[in-house]
Amino acid sequence: MVIYGRPTVQFGTVVGRIAEKVDVVSPQDTVLICRDRVPNVDLSSFAALLATAAVAVPVRNARMVVCESIAHLVPDDLVSVNGKSGHIRTLFRSRSSHNALFVTESCNNNCVMCSQPPKNESDEGSLLSICLRILELLKTTPPPHIGITGGEPTLLGDGLLNLLNNLKVKLPSTSITVLTNARRFSDPKLCAAIAQVGHPSLRFSVPLHADVPDIHDYVAQCRDAFYETVNGIYNMASSGMNVEIRIVLHAFSVPRLVSLAEWIWRKIPFVHQVVFVGLENMGYVKKNFAALSIDPVNYAGSLTAAAMHLYRRGFNVSIYNLPLCVLPPELWGFARQSISDHKQILLEACGECEVAEHCPGFFLSAENRHSSGIAPIRLAAMAACRLTGGMSSHA
Ligand code: SF4
Structure with missing residues (x-):
């Protein structure tokens, strides 16, 4: 803010x-x-x-x-x-569990649904020095978790290594999630250098848009992005890094969701988690809304098939940014409170909903653009849908 x-x-x-x-x-x-x-x-x-x-x-x-x-x-x-x-x-924000270090505005992708569109003339030195100053101030009261985001953090090169080394020294008990497109990890030297940092709780979260290069590259707006990302993921795994896959749900990714789940199982079964992510109506999404938008109630079947395909094969599965009433009950156990508290809202209709306290809700930016499937859930329906005891059954 x-x-x-x-x-x-x-x-x-x-x-x-x-x-x-x-x-x-x-x-x-x-x-x-x-x-x-x-x-x-x-x-x-x-x-x-x-x-x-x-x-x-x-x-x-x-x-x-x-x-x-x-x-x-x-x-x-x-x-x-x-x-x-x-x-x-x-x-x-000391009372939030959704804090992140914003390390760069530059990116080597230009994804059609980016909520924080890149700017390639950013003042990276000053962003990094602000992040290092934040670590200095946090070292006496380490948070349980912090993210690293951008832009593409790996474009910082030695700057990212410096930041990770500082995190290891100043916040060794804090778990770190780095959002990255993983393309630069196709360089094994970068993998080796980051693996050498040896932070005790470091995870890399990598967006994958499809199981085929054409669609992934189109979404990333970059030729060969798919091959570089996949090579990066293999290199990261070879270096012992903890990798999570994120699949953002929109009109370009949804049609191949089930194929992508199968591809993940066959090609990268070592990943630690697969996260399906609802769109945030910010950045390029506002501009490309007509092309990207797909109502969650219209992809509930594909999402269920993809999530259950992975879950039954032993993957940790999560769903971010989607309210419970647009998800089939068998997916409720995967839904997480993923929206930062200062961006999260519920609608007026939610006042009558008996599962509102468990619901991930909406982005503030979706107040006027949300699913047609929003409807209060009653306790009887919740019981019928096996919510009781089932909310965390897949966690
Ligand atoms: S009605 Fe509101 S609180 Fe209830 S599940 Fe839907 S979005 Fe969540």
């Missing part, structure tokens, strides 16, 4: 931890939020102050930004504060 405020003095970008009280161990690492009053003490050593307009007063030698609202910030969140533009970006 990004907000804008008005700096009372100009200063360079700082990254710090949110606190509400002045008695902190390292004020130089702290962004103090002042909701009710600005404390009448020396505040010059704090990285920055964020104050609401109602309480802001001039403070000598303090780097203050006056904001309309800071209600979304809580202690131990991490933010960057740009003391020139007044740009305040939330980098890590």
Whole structure:
């Protein structure tokens, strides 16, 4: 989340931890939020102050930004504060389990359904240095999980190795998931170098769009992407890396879903998990919505066949970003709470639904574009559909 405020003095970008009280161990690492009053003490050593307009007063030698609202910030969140533009970006949300390090805006694919379209002129050095600063601030309170995303993280080369080495030293107990198209892993040297880092809990999540090159390459908008990705997956497995496959569900991937499940079983049975992912209506999806869109109720049969094909052959299977009422009951056990809490919503109709607390819900961006199959579920129907005891039966 990004907000804008008005700096009372100009200063360079700082990254710090949110606190509400002045008695902190390292004020130089702290962004103090002042909701009710600005404390009448020396505040010059704090990285920055964020104050609401109602309480802001001039403070000598303090780097203050006056904001309309800071209600979304809580202690131990991490933010960057740009003391020139007044740009305040939330980098890590302490109460969320869906945090990620955004390491680059560049990508060697240009997928038709990318929710974060690449920009190839990004300032990668500064993104990486912000990520390293985040790790420094998190090392005293390591989160259970963190993602690494972009863009394509492997384009950072040594920068990614540096980041992974830092993660191993500073957050060794945190599990890491790197989202990658795996094309650069077709270089065995990169695999060997990353395997050598030896992070104790590192997973690579690789999107696969079809079992045939033409469709995969079309979705990735890149010739030979399929062969490079598959070579990358084999190299990663040979290097002992933990690989997960993600299949984003849209009009180009759905027609070959069952063939892709069979291909995964026959060609890459070593992968640790296969995840079927509902579309997020962001980025290129908004632009290409008419071509990509397919109502989940219209692919429920293919999704069931593909998911059960893999599950019965011993794969860990998950479904992300799809609400329960658009899934056949036998798939409910695969549905995960995958949508970041600040992006997740339920609709008005969900108020009458008796399984709402188990439902992954929707992306905020899907509020006005969602499945025709949304309908409240009643407990009797839930029992009939074996939800009781079945919600996690495939987990
Ligand atoms: S009605 Fe709403 S809460 Fe119930 S399963 Fe559907 S989307 Fe989820």
